Amino acid sequence: MAINKESTSFTFGFAIVLVVVLGLILATLSEALKKRTEDNVKIKKQLDILSAMIDVEKEGITRSNAEEEFPNYINLEDAIILNHKGELKKTDENLEAFDVDIKKENRDKTLSNEDKNYPLFIAKGKKIDKTKYIIPVVGKGLWGPIWGYICLKEDMNTILGVSFDHKTETPGLGAEINKAFFMDRWKDSKIMDQQGSFVKYEVVKDNSGAIKGDSRIDGITGGTITSKGVEEMVNRSLKIYSNYFRNLNSK
Amino acid sequence: MSADNKTSEPLFSKKNKKLITDPLTDNNPVTIQVLGICSALAITVQVSQAIVMSLSVLFVIIMGNLIVSLLRNLIPSRIRIIVQLLVVASLVIIVDQVLAAFQPDLSAKLSVFVGLIITNCIIMGRLEAFAMANKPWPSILDGLGNGLGYGAILILVAVFRELFGSGTLMGIPIFGNSLPGEESGLYTIGYQNNNLMILPPMALIITGIIIWVQRARNKALIEEH
Numbered sequence: 049m050a051i052n053k054e055s056t057s058f059t060f061g062f063a064i065v066l067v068v069v070l071g072l073i074l075a076t077l078s079e080a081l082k083k084r085t086e087d088n089v090k091i092k093k094q095l096d097i098l099s100a101m102i103d104v105e106k107e108g109i110t111r112s113n114a115e116e117e118f119p120n121y122i123n124l125e126d127a128i129i130l131n132h133k134g135e136l137k138k139t140d141e142n143l144e145a146f147d148v149d150i151k152k153e154n155r156d157k158t159l160s161n162e163d164k165n166y167p168l169f170i171a172k173g174k175k176i177d178k179t180k181y182i183i184p185v186v187g188k189g190l191w192g193p194i195w196g197y198i199c200l201k202e203d204m205n206t207i208l209g210v211s212f213d214h215k216t217e218t219p220g221l222g223a224e225i226n227k228a229f230f231m232d233r234w235k236d237s238k239i240m241d242q243q244g245s246f247v248k249y250e251v252v253k254d255n256s257g258a259i260k261g262d263s264r265i266d267g268i269t270g271g272t273i274t275s276k277g278v279e280e281m282v283n284r285s286l287k288i289y290s291n292y293f294r295n296l297n298s299k
Numbered sequence: 300m301s302a303d304n305k306t307s308e309p310l311f312s313k314k315n316k317k318l319i320t321d322p323l324t325d326n327n328p329v330t331i332q333v334l335g336i337c338s339a340l341a342i343t344v345q346v347s348q349a350i351v352m353s354l355s356v357l358f359v360i361i362m363g364n365l366i367v368s369l370l371r372n373l374i375p376s377r378i379r380i381i382v383q384l385l386v387v388a389s390l391v392i393i394v395d396q397v398l399a400a401f402q403p404d405l406s407a408k409l410s411v412f413v414g415l416i417i418t419n420c421i422i423m424g425r426l427e428a429f430a431m432a433n434k435p436w437p438s439i440l441d442g443l444g445n446g447l448g449y450g451a452i453l454i455l456v457a458v459f460r461e462l463f464g465s466g467t468l469m470g471i472p473i474f475g476n477s478l479p480g481e482e483s484g485l486y487t488i489g490y491q492n493n494n495l496m497i498l499p500p501m502a503l504i505i506t507g508i509i510i511w512v513q514r515a516r517n518k519a520l521i522e523e524h
Contacts, residue, residue, distance in 0.1 A: 059375040066382060070389045077393060081400040088403040111403075215407075219344040220464055220497035270494055 093146070094118045099211040100197035101171060101180055121173040122182070130166040134291030137165060145169065151193055154186045166288055171199075178202035183289050187281025190273040192216040194225065194281060200239070204293040210234045212278060222274025230268060236261040239286050244297065246290040251279040310436065318440040322448035325520060328421045329452040330510045335421040339453055340502040342412050346469050349457035351405050353450030355398075355413060357443070359390045360422050364442035367430040374431070383426040384417070391416045421449055456505045464496030 052058060091114045098104050098114075098121060109117045127145035131137040145167035153164050169182040181200040186193065196212035210231050217223040224230055234249075237260075241247050249263045257266035267275030309315075328334050342352045366386050367374070374382050395413045398406040406413070416422065425445050430438040461467055466474040466486075475484015477492055495501050514520045 053373060053375050054377070059378055062373065062375055063378060063381075066385060070385060074389055074392055077396055081396050084400040085396070085403075088400065092403060092407075218497070220492075220494060 091115060096211055096213060097122065097169060097182055097184075097197050100182055100199040100209050102209075119173060120175040122169055122171045123173055124169075126170040126172065128168050128170070130168060130288065130292055132161045132164055132166070132288060134166075134288045134293075134295070139165065150184055150186045151195060155193070166285070168289065168292070180208060181293075183285060185281045185285040187277050187284070189214050189217045189225075189277045190222050190271075191218070194274065194277055196278075196281070198234075198282065198286065200293075204297065205238050205240050207234050207237050207239065214274070217274050218271065220270075221268065222271035224268050224271060225274055225278055233257060233260070233265050234282075237263050237265075240290055240294065244294045246287050249279055249282050249286075251275045315437060315440050318437055319444035319447070322441075322444040323451060325517065327448045327452065327513075328424075328445050329449055329506065330513050331520060332421075332424075333510075334424060335419050335449055336503070336506065338412065338415060338419055339456055339506055340499045341415070342409070343453055343457040343460050343502050344464065344497055345408075345461050346454060346457045347405075348408055349453045350450075351398075351402075351409060352412060352416075353446070353453050355391075355394045355409075356416055356419060356422070356449055357446035358394060359387060359416055360425060360446045360449075361439055361442035362390050363387050363422055363426055364430040364438040365435055367426045368433060368435045368438035371431050371433075379431065380423075380427070383423060383431075387422055387426070388417050421445055452506070452509065455509065456502055459505050460496045460501060463493050464501075466492050 053062075088111075091111050094114045095104055095109065095111070098109060098118065101121065104110075107117075124144065124146050129137045129139050129143070129145050129148065143165070146169075148165045148167045150165070150167070153159055167184055169184075171180040171182060179202050181204060183198045183200070184195070185198060186195040188194065192215040194212065194214040194217065196210055198210045199208040200206065201208045212225045212231060214223060214225060217225065237249075239247060247263045249265060251257070251265050251267040253267055253269075253272070255266060257264040265279075267279075322328055325331065329336070329339060338352060338356075343349050363383070363386050367383055370382070391414060394416070395406070398409070398413065425441060429441045433441070458468065461469075462473060466472060466477050472484075474490060475486050476482055477486050
């Protein structure tokens with residue numbers, strides 16, 4: 049070979065060409081798959097929201113038909129955004145409740161409480177007989193973020209169902225928060241007492257949470273920090289939303 | 300093994316076959332060379348995850364070996380490690396993006412572990428030790444062999460951990476229903492899933508047992524000290 053491949057100029061040239069070629073390949077691939085990936089994220093969010101309210105599997109809703117089925121339950125135009133006091137928030141008109149990234153807002157330390165958005169999804173689509181309310185929640189687990197949706201019945205007080213998920217909790221321990229047995233324990237409990245004040249949830253270890261319909265919830269053995277994270281996440285969010293529902297009821 | 304062996308040899312000559320079979324048995328990258336242990340700890344809780352991880356590594360190691368082998372006469376030796384790293388990192392990003400686009404549920408489950416393929420020392424090891432000095436075809440076979448050897452151990456460990464840790468295989472209950480209040484099968488007579496199996500230390504212990512069994516069966520593998 050005529051070129052000396054150990055020379056400095058060849059080394060630089062080789063490095064530059066390699067980086068440009070690899071960069072081009074990756075950029076093209078990323079652009080080509082962008083639409084698909086974004087759709088996947090959106091569909092996953094729709095499925096998560098729906099699964100707080102209904103048994104998605106039973107209703108036959110999968111990734112492939114989620115986008116057609118979602119409007120049958122929830123009309124996104126009904127969705128509203130609240131502020132940290134549970135009042136309707138004045139937001140930019142272009143900001144849709146569905147597009148609010150509460151995970152990002154929760155992580156953002158520079159964002160003051162006043163600026164945070166609290167979306168509320170209202171389900172009164174044609175497949176719903178009585179209006180339901182779906183509250184997104186987000187918090188911290190042991191290793192990373194946890195999030196979920198809480199669905200309230202038409203009385204704006206009783207939990208119809210929840211769906212929790214996580215990014216990196218310990219499999220078999222904290223990761224169990226997204227399993228039916230844990231999520232079922234939240235059903236039928238009331239977020240406000242008869243006077244209308246918010247009732248804090250408590251994740252307990254002594255099996256006293258076995259009774260359905262009260263605000264004591266059995267945690268997951270070996271997943272204490274994740275369970276406590278769920279408790280904190282639910283209480284912090286529901287407290288805000290309970291203000292909104294109380295005002296709505298008193299009107 | 301000379302890189303410029305002019306005599307043509309059959310695609311699956313004895314030597315080439317050894318490239319595939321050796322890493323599966325007496326030169327297994329995990330149990331004999333004790334490489335790639337971190338992912339063996341992290342990703343062996345469920346068999347399905349272990350399979351996807353194995354396939355991803357298989358793709359990256361074969362493609363990486365092939366590319367580096369094609370470029371081997373061009374790569375300046377002073378920056379060869381960086382070049383190998385670039386190739387591996389790009390391949391890993393491709394795997395990550397394709398999974399996120401076509402298998403979003405699996406991609407969410409594997410989360411950071413796909414990115415960690417980059418740090419899997421088996422891959423960098425094969426690129427540096429084999430692909431840099433061998434022709435493309437043997438390099439592909441070497442990648443295939445080492446990828447399969449890695450995958451075999453990963454899946455074996457995952458079978459033990461999922462079976463005894465969660466009572467399932469590929470998500471299918473084997474011992475019956477373990478949910479409190481609705482137990483069936485083995486769980487009705489007091490059997491319990493072993494939570495220790497799910498924690499990372501148990502992966503190390505199982506890998507250790509596999510290493511022990513393998514060396515006990517083949518004394519030649521025991522190093523002299």
